[in-house]
Structures are given as C-alpha cells and as structure tokens.
Amino acid sequence: NAGVTQTPKFQVLKTGQSMTLQCAQDMNHEYMSWYRQDPGMGLRLIHYSVGAGITDQGEVPNGYNVSRSTTEDFPLRLLSAAPSQTSVYFCASSTASGTYEQYFGPGTRLTVT
Amino acid sequence: SQKIEQNSEALNIQEGKTATLTCNYTNYSPAYLQWYRQDPGRGPVFLLLIRENEKEKRKERLKVTFDTTLKQSLFHITASQPADSATYLCASNPGGATNKLIFGTGTLLAVQP
Numbered sequence: 001n002a003g004v005t006q007t008p009k010f011q012v013l014k015t016g017q018s019m020t021l022q023c024a025q026d027m028n029h030e031y032m033s034w035y036r037q038d039p040g041m042g043l044r045l046i047h048y049s050v051g052a053g054i055t056d057q058g059e060v061p062n063g064y065n066v067s068r069s070t071t072e073d074f075p076l077r078l079l080s081a082a083p084s085q086t087s088v089y090f091c092a093s094s095t096a097s098g099t100y101e102q103y104f105g106p107g108t109r110l111t112v113t
Numbered sequence: 114s115q116k117i118e119q120n121s122e123a124l125n126i127q128e129g130k131t132a133t134l135t136c137n138y139t140n141y142s143p144a145y146l147q148w149y150r151q152d153p154g155r156g157p158v159f160l161l162l163i164r165e166n167e168k169e170k171r172k173e174r175l176k177v178t179f180d181t182t183l184k185q186s187l188f189h190i191t192a193s194q195p196a197d198s199a200t201y202l203c204a205s206n207p208g209g210a211t212n213k214l215i216f217g218t219g220t221l222l223a224v225q226p
Binding site: 004033043044045058059094096100101104106 | 121159162202206212213215218219
C-alpha cells in the first residue's frame with residue numbers, strides 16, 4: 001500500500017512550457033485534491049474532485065487544469081508555466097465520511113524560470 | 114472572506130512543558146477543524162479532527178479544544194519532546210464539498226532539550 005504518490009519530485013521549467021504533475025492513490029478514496037504551498041501563504045486549494053469524472057475549482061485554479069478519468073489518478077496540468085507558479089505542489093486524497101482525513105503525497109517542488 | 118489564522122511566530126518551549134497552539138477562524142462556522150503536522154520537505158500528516166459539537170478531543174499526548182463562541186481551536190501537546198518539533202497546521206471545511214479545506218499558514222514549534 002503506497003498511499004499517495006507524486007511524480008516528479010523536482011522540476012524546473014522555462015516560462016511558457018507546459019507539463020503534467022502526476023498523482024496516484026491506491027486507497028480507493030473518492031476525494032482527491034491539489035494544493036500549492038508558498039511561504040507565508042499556507043496550503044491553498046487549486047482543484048479538487050469528489051469522484052471519477054467530477055472536478056471543481058478551488059481557491060487558486062487559474063493556469064491549471066485537472067481531469068479524473070479513474071478513481072486512482074488525478075493529474076495536474078500547467079498549460080503555460082509562469083514564474084508565479086513556482087511553488088511546492090501537494091496532492092491529497094480522502095474518504096467521503098468519518099474524519100475526512102487528508103492523506104498527502106510527498107510533494108513536487110516546481111521552479112519556473 | 115472565510116479565513117483561518119494561526120500565529121506565524123515560532124513557538125519555542127522546553128522539553129517536558131506543554132505546548133499550546135492557536136487557530137482562529139473568521140466569517141464562517143466550520144462543521145469541524147482538523148490539525149496536521151508537517152515536517153520539512155514532507156507532506157502534512159493528519160493528527161486529529163474535532164467537530165463543532167465537541168468541546169475537547171484527546172489522542173495520547175495531544176488535546177484539541179473547539180470554542181465556537183471565541184471562534185477558536187487550541188492544540189496542546191503535553192510533556193513535549195524534541196521529536197515534536199515541526200510545523201502544525203489547522204484546517205477546516207468552509208462549506209460545500211466535505212473535502213474542500215482551507216488551511217492556516219501553520220505554527221512552527223521548536224522543543225528545546
């Protein structure tokens with residue numbers, strides 16, 4: 001049981017490039033979310049999903065796309081990278097009941113130059 | 114707008130003392146509050162959840178309180194140890210999808226031996 005996995009761990013992009021951050025979970029959780037964490041700003045929700053085929057925007061969705069074709073996978077796409085997207089990105093999954101405990105992945109540190 | 118605020122200043126305490134961290138929320142009434150621990154370079158790890166109808170919740174050396182009048186949650190670590198040194202995050206659900214969380218910026222706790 002690997003929990004929540006994210007790849008890559010580190011990435012450097014040039015302004016204007018696109019890329020996909022991968023996230024997978026093997027706990028059969030309905031809910032998955034993407035956050036970014038910046039110094040002094042805390043964790044901010046980018047997009048989330050309540051199940052396969054269903055996604056919605058969080059607090060800071062601009063510049064990012066998501067899709068949820070399976071329960072396990074929830075990739076985050078940066079369409080045209082900007083320096084303002086330099087951040088640490090965390091994917092998380094949770095159940096639909098109980099403590100709503102979020103299980104976080106190890107994070108992807110992204111630098112856009 | 115809905116906000117969660119934590120003391121951004123680091124909390125330094127001596128080993129064996131009780132650490133108390135504060136989380137204040139404004140402009141909404143959360144159904145629950147969660148507390149997470151985050152170590153450098155890693156994703157947050159869930160510790161405890163307390164619901165709006167609960168005054169107090171305990172888990173081993175951890176205690177969380179929820180005061181809906183003061184709009185505040187307190188997180189206590191008793192008999193603190195250097196291994197408790199980390200950043201502690203408060204999170205809650207502002208409404209809507211139950212996994213749509215907002216996070217505080219976190220408080221860094223340093224326990225001196």
